[in-house]
Amino acid sequence: MSDTKQKILDTAERLFGEQGFGAVSLRHIIAEAGVNLAAIHYHFGSKEELLLEVVMRKVQPVNERRLALLDRAEAEAAPGAPPVEKVLEAFLLPPALLAGQSPDFMKLMGRLHAEGSATAIFLKHFEPMINRFREAFQKALPDLPEEELAWRTHFMIGAMAHMLTGPPERRPATSGEDPCRVAGYLIAFLSGGLRAPALAPALVAVLKENQ
Amino acid sequence: MSDTKQKILDTAERLFGEQGFGAVSLRHIIAEAGVNLAAIHYHFGSKEELLLEVVMRKVQPVNERRLALLDRAEAEAAPGAPPVEKVLEAFLLPPALLAGQSPDFMKLMGRLHAEGSATAIFLKHFEPMINRFREAFQKALPDLPEEELAWRTHFMIGAMAHMLTGPPERRPATSGEDPCRVAGYLIAFLSGGLRAPALAPALVAVLKENQ
DNA sequence: GTCTATACTGAGATAGAC
DNA sequence: GTCTATCTCAGTATAGAC
Numbered sequence: 001m002s003d004t005k006q007k008i009l010d011t012a013e014r015l016f017g018e019q020g021f022g023a024v025s026l027r028h029i030i031a032e033a034g035v036n037l038a039a040i041h042y043h044f045g046s047k048e049e050l051l052l053e054v055v056m057r058k059v060q061p062v063n064e065r066r067l068a069l070l071d072r073a074e075a076e077a078a079p080g081a082p083p084v085e086k087v088l089e090a091f092l093l094p095p096a097l098l099a100g101q102s103p104d105f106m107k108l109m110g111r112l113h114a115e116g117s118a119t120a121i122f123l124k125h126f127e128p129m130i131n132r133f134r135e136a137f138q139k140a141l142p143d144l145p146e147e148e149l150a151w152r153t154h155f156m157i158g159a160m161a162h163m164l165t166g167p168p169e170r171r172p173a174t175s176g177e178d179p180c181r182v183a184g185y186l187i188a189f190l191s192g193g194l195r196a197p198a199l200a201p202a203l204v205a206v207l208k209e210n211q
Numbered sequence: 212m213s214d215t216k217q218k219i220l221d222t223a224e225r226l227f228g229e230q231g232f233g234a235v236s237l238r239h240i241i242a243e244a245g246v247n248l249a250a251i252h253y254h255f256g257s258k259e260e261l262l263l264e265v266v267m268r269k270v271q272p273v274n275e276r277r278l279a280l281l282d283r284a285e286a287e288a289a290p291g292a293p294p295v296e297k298v299l300e301a302f303l304l305p306p307a308l309l310a311g312q313s314p315d316f317m318k319l320m321g322r323l324h325a326e327g328s329a330t331a332i333f334l335k336h337f338e339p340m341i342n343r344f345r346e347a348f349q350k351a352l353p354d355l356p357e358e359e360l361a362w363r364t365h366f367m368i369g370a371m372a373h374m375l376t377g378p379p380e381r382r383p384a385t386s387g388e389d390p391c392r393v394a395g396y397l398i399a400f401l402s403g404g405l406r407a408p409a410l411a412p413a414l415v416a417v418l419k420e421n422q
Numbered sequence: 423g424t425c426t427a428t429a430c431t432g433a434g435a436t437a438g439a440c
Numbered sequence: 441g442t443c444t445a446t447c448t449c450a451g452t453a454t455a456g457a458c
Contacts, residue, residue, distance in 0.1 A: 025450060036426050047451065069421070089418065097422055150383035151396040155370040158377065162369020172361035180418040184410045185362040192407025193400040203398065207300065207391040210280070211308055236433060247443050252435065433450065
């Protein structure tokens with residue numbers, strides 16, 4: 001990779017992390033990086049795509065670590081399947097540790113997560129990993145209807161994303177601000193949710209009455 | 212409220228809903244509303260604050276309905292406290308119904324939710340309601356340590372927000388696309404999570420080893 | 423293939439007349 | 441309260457030097 005491209009990525013990562021995506025203009029970045037404005041568009045095409053590369057550079061190792069932990073859990077549980085808790089651990093621990101190290105960076109993730117524009121590219125990078133985990137959850141919860149498992153996975157991602165990228169002023173205080181402790185809270189919570197009995201038709205009826 | 216202000220709010224709500232916040236310029240809005248550009252800054256101060264008012268106008272009734280349902284659940288359970296499921300129902304059903312009616316609008320909520328800037332004002336409007344619900348959850352789950360309950364509430368809000376405002380292409384398919392059914396899935400999931408046993412210290416130790 | 427200089431279009435914001 | 445005119449600054453596009 002060229003030196004210019006490298007400098008742009010490093011500077012953008014720092015400035016985006018410190019001040020947020022919207023607050024940092026391309027002209028701020030080129031001033032600090034000592035490069036030309038057009039170099040950004042030459043190497044990345046647009047500000048959005050620059051952000052995407054900045055984020056992906058840090059997220060890739062997290063996803064690799066997730067898969068490695070899942071591999072290990074499956075090897076340990078063979079010939080059976082690992083329990084929900086172990087799958088959750090593999091999925092949640094790597095990003096929780098990253099969040100503990102660089103909270104600023106996670107705010108950027110939150111932006112990408114909330115934006116529609118980058119979703120397609122985002123999904124492409126995550127899909128192989130997500131699919132591996134979906135299978136693992138299905139094996140750990142064989143009795144749950146498929147549609148309900150899909151929704152529970154959706155809820156899980158929401159809870160995780162909010163924990164990782166949510167605004168700091170809304171985060172509860174934690175003894176020691178220990179990322180492992182918070183990850184533990186989340187694993188306990190999610191395993192309870194994933195293991196809950198499937199939705200009873202009676203509840204849907206009650207909800208319809210109240211609407 | 213002046214006619215100009217009303218026209219701006221109505222037009223902004225429609226355009227933001229149809230095309231998203233970033234894609235709609237103030238100049239689009241004034242063209243369709245037939246008002247002057249400066250009128251927006253006179254009445255709202257900035258584009259961000261306009262969005263905030265647009266959103267709040269629709270969210271206020273939802274919060275009122277939440278409190279009314281909680282009141283009713285508490286009256287029915289007196290002299291005891293309502294179970295977690297009933298509290299969740301009061302909290303989740305009103306926004307789920309709104310999301311079913313106007314999915315476009317919920318994407319705007321997602322933006323506010325993800326942005327740091329509006330958080331303070333956002334919080335001020337939600338705090339009284341959130342506090343009422345926090346108390347209700349505490350009464351329904353008297354054995355859970357306070358710190359852990361705070362985190363579980365945080366996770367709950369993340370799961371709800373992701374269900375309501377998440378990108379449509381990531382939402383699982385649902386039989387009949389019934390908002391009550393999805394709300395039911397969420398209530399079943401969250402009551403399992405909230406009722407889960409408190410975090411075991413052993414789990415934290417295991418996580419620390421793997422880090 | 424890389425990078426620089428410069429120009430273009432459209433955004434949100436504002437001062438001051440009415 | 442409302443409008444005109446104007447300002448500043450953003451992201452983007454292109455022509456051409458190395």
